[in-house]
Amino acid sequence: MRVLIIGASGYLGTAISERLAERGHEIVELTRPTSAGSGRGNERRVGDMTDPASLTAAVTPDIDAVINLAGPTGDAAADAAAITALTEPLRGTGRAFVYTSGVWVLGATGAGTADERTPVNPLPIVGYRPDIERQVLAAAADGVRATVIRPGIVHGRGGGIPALLVSLAAKHGAPRFVGDESVRWPMVHVDDLADLFALVVEKADPGTLWHGVTETAVPVTDLAAAAGRAVGLTAAPESWPLEQAGAELGRLFADALALDQSVAGQAARDTLGWTPERPGAVADIQDGSYR
Known part of the structure; x- marks a missing residue:
């Protein structure tokens, strides 16, 4: 084609x-x-x-x-x-x-x-x-x-939104996530x-x-902690208040980063034969393409 x-x-x-x-x-x-x-x-x-x-x-x-x-x-x-x-x-x-x-x-x-x-x-x-x-x-x-x-x-190849988490951790000297610690991201x-x-x-x-979607709901605290470890930080992740994040990143984008979601991607596996096989987000960020 x-x-x-x-x-x-x-x-x-x-x-x-x-x-x-x-x-x-x-x-x-x-x-x-x-x-x-x-x-x-x-x-x-x-x-x-x-x-x-x-x-x-x-x-x-x-x-x-x-x-x-x-x-x-x-x-x-x-x-x-x-x-x-x-x-x-x-x-x-x-x-x-x-x-x-x-x-x-x-x-x-x-x-x-x-x-x-x-x-x-x-x-x-x-x-x-x-x-x-x-x-x-x-x-x-x-x-x-x-x-x-x-x-x-999307994660992998050192890019996407997870690269922002890595950048924020390096910039602020501690892992950071936007909003509430209960937030989950489909990855x-x-x-x-x-x-x-x-x-x-x-x-x-x-x-x-x-x-x-390959991972239905990954806690953003786990992703932020992995981003910290990617740049050599072992501190616990800290919440970045939405108002502060919005001032730096833009409020609409900050609201999206604070969105809690659980999303399934099973239909593509069942119908199209999709067989995801790459590392999960936490492993990839911590030990893979973001180091």
């Missing part, structure tokens, strides 16, 4: 591009006019998420699948227009379109564990993303093999997540939604 990836040079895009190439697929990168792309020798096409015509032009008949890893622009109308532009050339063809969302659309999950059937209750930072999810999945009725993946908090290794994207691109049914 020839797979057009929006965001191929990013943290997640790099892992997905590598995995798809290993499985024999050809990567085509969609980059902004000012970007040099990943530098991995892939074909490069130019487009902008705020320029619908450039997006439609990039999805030529030789493209078998599109993976959208671009984050929200903050403009709901612009993001909806981008989805329309990317999926229009795919209508009636059965070609694949994969949209990347995230578990923050679920909001706080309470005492239970959320799965793909759980109603959404998005945080303000991702407030209109469920509307985009619905728009994507509706394209399945028009002959697009449209799917949505909601990753958990996934970036390379396991790349495996899931490959499976979804290759064989997921149209109109399906998948949670990319």
Whole structure:
């Protein structure tokens, strides 16, 4: 398959591009006019998420699948227009379109564990993303093999939000987490997540939604302690008051870091044969790629 990836040079895009190439697929990168792309020798096409015509032009008949890893622009109308532009050339063809969302659309999950059937209750930072999810999945009725993946908090390769925990520990001389010590994060290794994207691109049914989660609910205190040990600190993790964290990180992002969630990712294992095998988040942060 020839797979057009929006965001191929990013943290997640790099892992997905590598995995798809290993499985024999050809990567085509969609980059902004000012970007040099990943530098991995892939074909490069130019487009902008705020320029619908450039997006439609990039999805030529030789493209078998599109993976959208671009984050929200903050403009709901612009993001909806981008989805329309990317999926229009795919209508009636059965070609694949994969949209990347995230578990923050679920909001706080309470005492239970959320799965793909759980109603959404998005945080303000991702407030209109469920509307985009619905728009994507509706394209399945028009002959697009449209799917949505909601990753958990991604770790691995020294990147993602866990890198912030490591940076905070080093900066403040003690492990830190935002908000309450009862907070839990659903986690996934970036390379396991790349495996899931490959499976979804290759064989997921149209109109399906998948949670990319390997660890349902990891205590944030455990993650912060691991981040401290990664930089040689053995002190107990300390809570960073939400108001202070918001002043430094932005209040919407700080609220997301303080979100308590338990999210299951079993459906992809049962249906697609996803078999995550990389280290868990605590081990990876403490002894792996973040040291």
